Amino acid sequence: MNQDVKSKAQQVLNEAKLKNDDGINLDDYNMGNLGEAEGAYQSESEIPRDIKESMDSVGIDVSAKKSGLYLQSGNKHDLCVSNVKGVELMPIKEALIKYDGTDGKLNLKDYLWKAVAPDKDKYTAEAAIQEITQGYFIYAKKGQKTIFPLQSCLFVNLPGMKQVVHNIIIAEEGSELDIITGCTVHKTAKKALHLGVSEFYVKENARVSFSMVHNWGDDTNVRPRTGIILEDNAQFSNFYIVMSAVKNLQTNPFIQLLGKNSSYYGQTLIYGKGDSYFDTGATAHLIGEGSKAELISRVLAVDNAHIIARGTIIGDGKNVTGHIDCSALILSNNSRVDSIPEISARNPEVTLTHEASVGKIADDHIEYLMSRGLSEDEAINLIVSGFLDVDTSPLPEKLAKETEKIIEMVSASEMG
Amino acid sequence: MSFLRIDDISVEVGGKLILKNFSLNIDRGEVHVLLGPNGAGKTTLIKTLLGFKNYKVLQGHIFFKDQEITELPTNERVKLGIGVLFQHPPEINGVKLSNLLTVCGQKRGNNNHSSTEDVCEDDLAPDLQNLASRLNFTDEYLNRDVNMGFSGGEVKRSEILQMMVLKPDLLLFDEPDSGVDVENVELIAKIMRELLDRDKIPSLQNKSGLIITHLGYILKFLGHITRAHIMMDGTITCSGDPAMIINAIMKNGFESCRQCLACTDGATVFPEVDFSL
Incomplete structure (x- = not known):
């Protein structure tokens, strides 16, 4: 890691510690099993039943047909199976060694912290300072396709731990990737922090679909940090579903539509219950000519849940279109939903719209x-x-x- | 036995008295028509019969099949065999028409309110597609959210399709012909006629109906109507022979009805409404 980046990150972290505006103190959590032996299981059949059940709860059915499976517990990977030629799925630590730019190979370092800024906030700063703990690398080579979805499951297995994950997904020109991912906590590990950096690079004419289900505990803090870069004609569909209680979850993927006619479709489904606090959204920056983004969210609030549903679309390029649609239902007297759609035109030739409704x-x-x-x-x-x-x-x-x-x-x- | 008996009810909606000492009896196998100017309280009557929240019965009683239903929740009344075709049903985002029809079918299967000779039909799961195609509904319509973006005619056909699945014993029709083109009025009337047992011999006519309409036109297709009532200012002011009453109103309007002058030459048959069918 570049020392400059690291010192910047340290500065952000120090400043954030003084402010601590979201009440989450990173020092309250430990790195758990970091550094322990990797690859606990040789195959799917060795996964213990209780872990399989947890995986089921986030839609990862290990018996289903798949192109590959990645399982991580805490800060080490337990299993990584890849079944498709031309589509790599491997722990990121291994990938950084393998893809070092030698012999005409990809240099993964060129993709590190390019879609997500390491000094964005204290969480990205923390991840930058921890360097790469673990995570997955998915790499679809030129023109390659997954026939069945790739599965990944990130599992927080120890109480009091922070899971710091860094994932990189690259879809080369003309490739297609379908990914199902689930993140969850073991029932004994509810007090935990999940910090996940995910960087997606979707190149010319490539298509990625990403379905993510989260299932947390009422004492889990969650900070996914996602960046997506789309080149010419690249397509991305993103489904994000959280239906469990959580302590505090905040996420706002940043999508840069750099390429001509690139498109992004994001749909978020939040069912907030108990004392959960959610601040979710997405920010799409339409730069490439003719690019388009659609941000849709469905929000349900019960009990004492407080949900903030955001959506931001910035229209910069020529003939770009964007739409935000947020509907929320409030089903209890003590719940609260704030819907904050934001559209910003920086070019006269953009079409941006939004609709939002909140009520019982x-x-x-x-x-x-x-x-x-x-x-x-x-x-x-x-x-x-x-x-x-x-x-x-x-x-x-x-x-x-x-x-x-x-x-x-x-x-x-x-x-x- | 009295089938539906509304006994001297007064009903308040949002603090305003709408139905005043309203009484009406409909026996098994009878079809009544209720006429009246806008604001007379016709739709309020329907919603009161269903027991909707904001319709407060201040006095009086409603009986259905010899059971008092005045305080019964809506779904319990429906379980007893009351069905309604609404004039302006709400758009229900996210609930597909096909989904609602399936639920209606399940409800129908669970309820045993049916007239005796329908019992074997109960065993047959209603073939939704078949029923839908009779109403010129394609799969595309069935997959749309209930009433979302439906035209006037589509709303009415969707309502009557739900009735075909629910097969109630007492059918309440609130303006089944408003906003519907001529072809669709005939289509809807044809199904109403069937749902109301109009083509059976009188001893087998077990279904009852109350039809609210502005135009007599749809009645042409419904066969024998037992009785017509005029409703004004929340109560029935006149009841009698449907042909006579309708023709009189068509000719002289509701205002002359107020002074009971409309029927003085009611014997003259209004040419548009021919009950000889």
Whole structure:
């Protein structure tokens, strides 16, 4: 790591420590199993049942057909299986050694901290100072495709730990990647911090779809830091689903649509319960001519949950289009939802729109369904499940089905 | 036995008295038509019969199938066999019409309110696609969210499709023909006629209906109507032979009804409404 970057990061960290504006003190958490032996399992069959169950809760079914599987517990990887030629899936530490730029190979260092700024905030600074702890590297070579989705699961297994992950995903020209990822905590490890840096590079004519399910504990703090760079005609669809309680989760992926006609479709589904605090959103910067972004969020708040749903689209390039759509339902008296859509035009030839709605379920909707024989609770459930019925059509068919299945499963287990 | 008996009810909506000492009886197999100017309280009557939250019954009683339902929750009334076609149903974001119809079908399967001779039909899962195609609904419509972006005619056809699945014993139609083009009025009327057992011999007519309409046109297609009522200012002011009453109103309007003058030459048949069908 460049010493300059590191000292900058240290400065950010020091300043943040003084302010500590989000109440999370990084020193309260330890690095857990960092440095212990990697690769605990040789194959899927060795994964213990309780871990498999946790993986199930975030939609990772190890028995499903897949192009590869990556499993990380805490700060070390437990298993990495890759089944497709032309698509690499490996622990990032190994990848940094293998892809060092020699013999005409890719130099992974060229991609490190290029989509996410290391001095963005105290979390990226922390990750930069820890250097690379562990994470996954996914690399689709030119024109290569995953037939079945790649699976990855990041698992926080020890109480009091901070999991610091750095992932890099590169889709070379004309390649296609479908990735399902789940992040969760062991039931004994609820007090924890998950810090995940993910950098995506999608090159000319490449397509990436990414479905992520989070399942946390009510004492887990979560800070994903995601950056996505899209080149000419690159396409990205991003599904993010959190239906568990959490202590404090804040994320705001930054998508740079540099390429001509590149496109980003992001859909977020948050079901906030208990005393959960969520601050989620996405920022898309439309630079390439004709690029477009759509940011959609569906938010449900119950109990004492407080959810902030953000969306920012900046229109810079010629003929770019962007749309933000946020609907939220408030189902309890003590919950709160703030919807903050923001569109900014920096070129006269942009089309940016947004719509947002926040409120409870209308009485006349409930009564209408009751007039068809549903009880009040059944009517509310039908409306809520309809609300959560996300549009998976931007995903490839297989992944769409998979994602629908996951949402159905997660909502059934989380909503009773 | 009295099927639906509304006994001297007064109903308040949002602090305003809308229904005043309203009474009406509908027996099994009877179809009544309720006419009245805008604001007379016709839709309030329907929503009161369903037990909607904001419709407070201050006095009086409602009986259905000899059971008092005045305080019953909406879904319990529906379980007993009351069904309604709304004039302006809400748009329900996220709930697909096909999904709602499936739920209706399940509800129908669970309820045993049906008239005896329908029992074997209960065992057959209703073939939604079949029913839908009779109403010229394609799969694309069924996959749309309930009433979202539906045209006037589509709303009515979606409402009646739900009735076809629920098969209630008492059907309340709130303006089934408003905002609907001529072809669709005939189509809707045809299904209403079926749902109301109009083509069965009188002893087998087990379904009852209350039809609210502005235009007599749809009645042309419904066969025998038992009785017509005029509702004004929240109460029934006149009841009698449907042909006579409708023709009189068509000719002289509701205002003359207020002085009970409309029917003085009611014997003259209004040419648009021919009940000889």
